[in-house]
Amino acid sequence: MIYPDLEMELPGQLRRVHFVGIGGSGMSGIARMMHAAGVAVSGSDRSENYNTQSLRELGITVSIGHDAAHVADAEALVITGALWQDNPEYRFALEHDLPVLHRSQALAWLARGRRVVSVAGAHGKTTSTGMLVTGLLGAGADPSFVNGGIIESLGVSAGPGTDDLFVIEADESDGSFLLYDTAVALITNVDPEHLDFYGSREAFMRAFVDFAGRAREQVVISADDPGAGEVLSVLRSEGVRTPIRTFGESADADVRIVRIDDSGPVRFTVEIGDVEYSGSLPVYGRHNAVNAVGALAVLIGLGFEPQTALDALSGFAGTKRRFEFHAEVAGVRVYDDYAHHPTEVAALLDSARAVVGEGRLIAIHQPHLYSRTQHFHREFAAVLEAGADHTVVLEVDGAREDPVPEVTGALVADDFVDQDRVAYIDDWQRAAEYVARIARPGDVMVTMSCGTVYQIIPQVVSALHDRFESVTP
Numbered sequence: 480m481i482y483p484d485l486e487m488e489l490p491g492q493l494r495r496v497h498f499v500g501i502g503g504s505g506m507s508g509i510a511r512m513m514h515a516a517g518v519a520v521s522g523s524d525r526s527e528n529y530n531t532q533s534l535r536e537l538g539i540t541v542s543i544g545h546d547a548a549h550v551a552d553a554e555a556l557v558i559t560g561a562l563w564q565d566n567p568e569y570r571f572a573l574e575h576d577l578p579v580l581h582r583s584q585a586l587a588w589l590a591r592g593r594r595v596v597s598v599a600g601a602h603g604k605t606t607s608t609g610m611l612v613t614g615l616l617g618a619g620a621d622p623s624f625v626n627g628g629i630i631e632s633l634g635v636s637a638g639p640g641t642d643d644l645f646v647i648e649a650d651e652s653d654g655s656f657l658l659y660d661t662a663v664a665l666i667t668n669v670d671p672e673h674l675d676f677y678g679s680r681e682a683f684m685r686a687f688v689d690f691a692g693r694a695r696e697q698v699v700i701s702a703d704d705p706g707a708g709e710v711l712s713v714l715r716s717e718g719v720r721t722p723i724r725t726f727g728e729s730a731d732a733d734v735r736i737v738r739i740d741d742s743g744p745v746r747f748t749v750e751i752g753d754v755e756y757s758g759s760l761p762v763y764g765r766h767n768a769v770n771a772v773g774a775l776a777v778l779i780g781l782g783f784e785p786q787t788a789l790d791a792l793s794g795f796a797g798t799k800r801r802f803e804f805h806a807e808v809a810g811v812r813v814y815d816d817y818a819h820h821p822t823e824v825a826a827l828l829d830s831a832r833a834v835v836g837e838g839r840l841i842a843i844h845q846p847h848l849y850s851r852t853q854h855f856h857r858e859f860a861a862v863l864e865a866g867a868d869h870t871v872v873l874e875v876d877g878a879r880e881d882p883v884p885e886v887t888g889a890l891v892a893d894d895f896v897d898q899d900r901v902a903y904i905d906d907w908q909r910a911a912e913y914v915a916r917i918a919r920p921g922d923v924m925v926t927m928s929c930g931t932v933y934q935i936i937p938q939v940v941s942a943l944h945d946r947f948e949s950v951t952p
Contacts (some may be wrong), residue, residue, distance in 0.1 A: 480566065480574065481558060481559075481560050481561075481562055481581065481732070481742045484581075484584075484682075485654060485655070485657060485658060486863065487584065489580075489584060489588045489591070490555065490578055490580075490588070491588060493518050493554070493555055493588065494518065494519060494553075494554055495518070495519040495521075495552060495553050495554045496513060496518050496519070496521075496553060496554065496555050496556070496557055496585075497520075497521045497522060497523070497549060497550050497551040497553035497555075497556050497557070497568065497617065498520065498521070498522035498523075498556075498558075499511045499522070499523060499545065499556060499557070499559070499562055499566060499568050499569060500522075500523075500524055500543075500556045500558065500559045500562060501522025501523060501524050501531065501534065501539075501541055501562070502522075502524035502526070502527075502528045502531040502534075502624075503530070503559060503923055504627055504628050504629065504636055504799075505559075505582060505625070505627045505636070505648070505650075506522075506532065506557070506559055506582055507530035507531075507534055507636065507637075508625045508627075508635070508637030509557065509582055509585050509586055509589065509625055509637065510539065510557075511537065511635065511637045511638075512535060512589050512623070512625060512637050512639060512904040513585070513589065514534075514537055514538075514539055515638075516589065516639070520539050520540075521539065521540040521541070521542075521549065521552075521553065521919070522534070522539065522540070522541050522542070522546050523541065523542040523543070523544065523546070523549050523568065524541070524542075524543060524851060525543070525544065525545070526543065527543060529629075530832060531543070533635075534842070538688035539871055544733040545566055545567055545568050545569060546568070546702075547567045547568055547570070547571035549568055550568045550571045550572060550577070552915075553572075553577065554577065554580070554581060555577060556568065556569065556572040556577055556578070556579045556580065557577040557580050557581075557582055557585045558579060558580070558581060558582065559581075559582050559596050560581065560582075560627060560652075561878055567802070570587050572577055572647050573602030576683060576811070581653075582654075583650060583655030583658050584655075586625055586658075586659075586660060587658045587660075588646060589623075589625070589645075590623075590645045590647060590659060590660070591660070593623065593643055593644070593645035594643045594644050594645065594662045594663075594696075594779075594938060595645050595646075595647060595659050595660055595661050595662050595663075596611065596644060596645070596646045596647070596661075596662065596663040596665065596777065597647055597649035597656060597659050597661040597664050597665070597694075598611065598646070598647070598648050598649060598665045598667070599649040599650075599651050599656050599664065599666055599667070599687070599690060600651070600666055600667030600668045600669065600670075600701075601651070601663070601664075601667075601668055601669065601670035601671075601672050601820065601822070602668055602670060602705075602820060602822050602823045603667040603668065603769075603770050603773075603823075603857070603928075604627070604648050604649070604667055605627040605628040605630075605648055605798055605801070605817070605843075606767065606770050606797075606798055606801055607665060607770045607773055607774055607903055607911060608624070608626045608627070608646060609626055609628065609630040609668050609773040609795060609797075609798045610770055610771055610773075610774040610792055610795045611646055611665070611778070612626065612630060612633075612646050613630065613632060613633075613791065613792060613794050613795040614774055614778050614783075614788055614791040614792040614795070615644065615646070615778070615781075615791070616633075616714045616791070616794075617790070617791025617792070617794045618778065618783050618788060619794075620640075620642055620644060620792040621640040621641045621642045622640045622642050622645065622646050623638065623639050623640040623642075623644070623645045623646070623881060624637060624638055624640070624645070624646040624647070625637040625646075625647050625648065626646075626647075626648050626798070627648040627650075628724060628798040628799050628817070629798060629799040630795075630798055631796040631797045631798060631799065632794060632795065632796045634737070641839055641916045644781075645813070647659065648773075649661070649690070649702035650674075651673065651683075651686065651690070652673045652676065652712070652810045653673070653676055654676065654677075654686055656686075656690050657686065657689060657690055657693070658665070660695045661690070661693055661694045662695045662696075662855070662923065663694060663696050663697050663699070663777060663780065663781070664690060664691050664693075664697075664698045664699070664700075665699045665700075665773055665774070665776075665777050666687065666690075666691060666699070666700040666701065666707055666710065666949055667701060667704075667770065667773055667825075668701050668704035668706060668707055668822075669683075669684065669701075669704060669706030669707045669709065669710050669830070670704070670706055670820070670822055671683045671684070671706065672851070673819060675850050680704075684706065684709060684710060684713075687706075687710045688710050688713045688714060688717075691710060691719070691721075692714060692717070692721070695721065696721065696722050696780070697721060697722045697723070697724060697777075697780045698719075698720075698721050698722070698723045698724070699723075699724050699725075699773060699776045699777050699780065700716070700723065700724075700725055700726075701725070701726060701727050701769075701773065702725035702726060702727040702728075702729035702731060702732035702733075702735075703727035703728055703729050703732075703769070704727075707944070710890050711723070711725070721758070724771050724779070724780055725774040725776075726769075726775070726778050727769060727772065727773075727774045728769070733751070733776070734749060734751055734772055734776040734779065735749065735750045735751070735907075736748070736749055736750075736768060736769065736772050736810065737749070737750045737755065739765055739768045741763065741764060741768070741830070741833055742833060743763070743833060744759065744760060744762060744763060745759065745760050745762065745763060745764060745768045746758070746759045746760075747759070747768040747769050747771070747772070749772055749775065749785070749789070751779070751785055752869065754785075756785045756786050756789055757789070758771060758775070758792060758793065759770075759793050760791040760792070760793060760795055761793070761795075761796050761797075762795070762796065762797045762802070762921050763802065763824075763830045763831075763833045763834055764802070764826065764827075764829065764830025764833070765829060765830065766826040766829070766830065767830070769826045771789075771792050771795070774788075774792060775788050775789060775792060778791075778792075779891075792882075800815055800816065800817040800933065801816060801817060802814055802815075802816050802827060802830060802831065802925070803815050805940070806936070806940045806943075807934050807945065808940060808943035808944055808947060809920055809947035809948075810919075810920030810921055810922075811918045811919070811920060811921075811923075811924065811943055811947075812834070812921050812922075812924070813923075813924045813925075813926075813936060813939055813943075814831070814834075814861065814923065814924070814925040814926070815925065815927075815932070815933045815936060816926070816927045817927075817928075817929050818924055818927045818928070818929075819847040819851070819927070819928050819929040819930070820851070820855070820924055821855055821858035821859050821861070821862050823865065824844070824859065824862050824866070824927060825862040825865075825866060827866075827925065827927060828840065828842065828862065828863075828866025828867055828925075829866065830864075831866075831925055832866075834923055835921075835922075835923045836921065837917070837921055838920075838921030838922040838923060839868035839869065839919065839922045839923075839925045840866070840868050840869075840922070840923050840925070841867065841868065841869050841870070841871070841914055841917070841918065841922055841923070841924045842861060842863055842866075842867035842868045842869070842870040842924075842925055842927060843870075843871045843910065843914060843924060843925065843926040843927065843932065843935065843939070844859070844870055844871070844872050844873065844888075844891065844927050844928065844932075845873040845874075845875075845876050845888075845926070845927070845928035845930050845931070845932035846859065846872070846873075846874075846875045846876070846890075846891055846928070847875070847876050847878065847880055847928045847929050847930045848875070848876075848877065848880055849877050849880045849881075849882060849883040849886045850883070852875050852886055852888075852891065853883060853886045853890070856890035856891045856894055857894050859894075859928070860891050860892070860893075860894030860895050860901075861894075863891070863895075863901075864895050864896060864897065864900060864901070865896065867900075867935045868900070869900050869901070869902075869917060870892075870895070870900065870901045870902075870903060871901075871902050871903075871904055871910050871914055872888040872889075872891045872892045872902070872903045872904070873888055873904065873905065873907065873910060873914060873932065873935075874887060874888050874905040875887060875888055876928060876931055876932070878930060887903075887905070888903050888905065889903045891903075906942060907935050907938060908938060910935065911938035911939045911941070911942040912942045913937060914939060914942070915939065915943045915945065915946040916941035916946060919945060926938065926939075
């Protein structure tokens with residue numbers, strides 16, 4: 480893991496920049512924005528994907544595979560924290576004294592001099608960022624934005640605007656959300672994680688206090704989340720003068736949800752003072768109503784009328800890899816989601832219930848990171864067993880981490896009370912055949928992880944075809 484140097488002075492000018500890992504959802508958005516700003520951008524990644532193809536359509540040179548030759552003409556490198564330190568392009572930059580910017584520093588460079596709206600939180604920040612951008616555009620504003628996921632209605636994760644507003648998804652995992660000159664801070668929740676970086680829960684909480692305390696214009700923060708409540712208490716005890724607005728279902732929320740109907744696409748009623756306003760979204764899940772009201776609170780603080788803002792937010796159709804529908808075979812529907820923390824998994828399964836109807840919910844869970852699996856395997860098992868009818872646990876996607884002895888997907892599966900409702904299968908083809916074998920028409924399958932699990936979907940769909948099409952009527 481490569482962490483950003485929070486004290487590094489950003490370069491005044493960037494002319495030719497190479498992105499290592501340009502196909503990532505966050506990196507591709509920053510590359511797109513630099514290209515729009517007139518910087519000559521190139522990049523490389525280990526494989527093709529939607530992002531690499533769309534960047535090429537803009538005229539950006541994208542190479543598949545990493546080679547030092549790709550960096551020969553670059554004046555600076557942009558990297559992700561997940562980069563392996565023996566990457567040849569990264570090594571070339573170090574050996575030739577090329578400036579190396581963490582992606583968060585590249586984003587801070589893009590946002591310099593702008594009125595930055597930073598969206599942070601352990602969960603929900605990609606969705607909330609997408610909602611906020613959708614709301615601003617729908618209400619007549621034209622912000623610049625960089626999100627961690629593709630906004631469905633726009634087809635991109637980033638875009639330049641003509642207003643002074645710049646909306647960004649601010650990452651807390653490595654402290655980089657402290658880099659931004661934030662005018663408006665939205666905190667969706669504060670659920671302690673990434674303790675491998677912070678070292679302690681106290682340090683993690685302090686980072687959120689510092690992030691909120693630096694906001695110049697307003698802080699919008701959850702009134703429901705216990706961790707956010709702790710941050711709010713510290714902010715008030717330290718006499719932070721920035722106006723604070725709370726949101727959620729709590730009785731003391733400034734922007735309060737009084738009713739939610741999540742039996743289908745979510746509908747909700749918001750109370751501000753003594754006035755009620757109605758909102759709706761074309762997506763499922765109670766958590767999406769809460770995220771929308773967080774975005775609403777920001778929009779109100781930016782001067783928009785509540786009902787105007789809610790009407791604009793109703794155009795939000797989701798983001799890629801957030802309960803994204805992929806296929807239906809013989810009445811079995813297959814979805815994918817980015818959920819990779821117990822709280823996110825619980826919210827996902829809750830919203831998926833509204834889609835299942837009379838069928839069953841089958842979860843395909845790929846634990847992400849050895850450290851997260853080691854810390855939360857009991858919590859994952861509890862929410863999966865409570866929310867899904869059956870769960871298949873795959874092997875851990877270690878991503879940037881080296882393997883940890885005895886930390887495998889079996890840790891999660893072994894913590895199920897009812898072992899008949901879980902299977903640990905470390906081979907993807909066998910896992911796909913297994914879920915196809917137990918599936919019935921009307922069931923919903925959902926893959927979940929921020930890792931590579933979405934890549935199993937073609938195997939699952941193929942196995943479903945093989946199973947149902949081979950049945951003679």
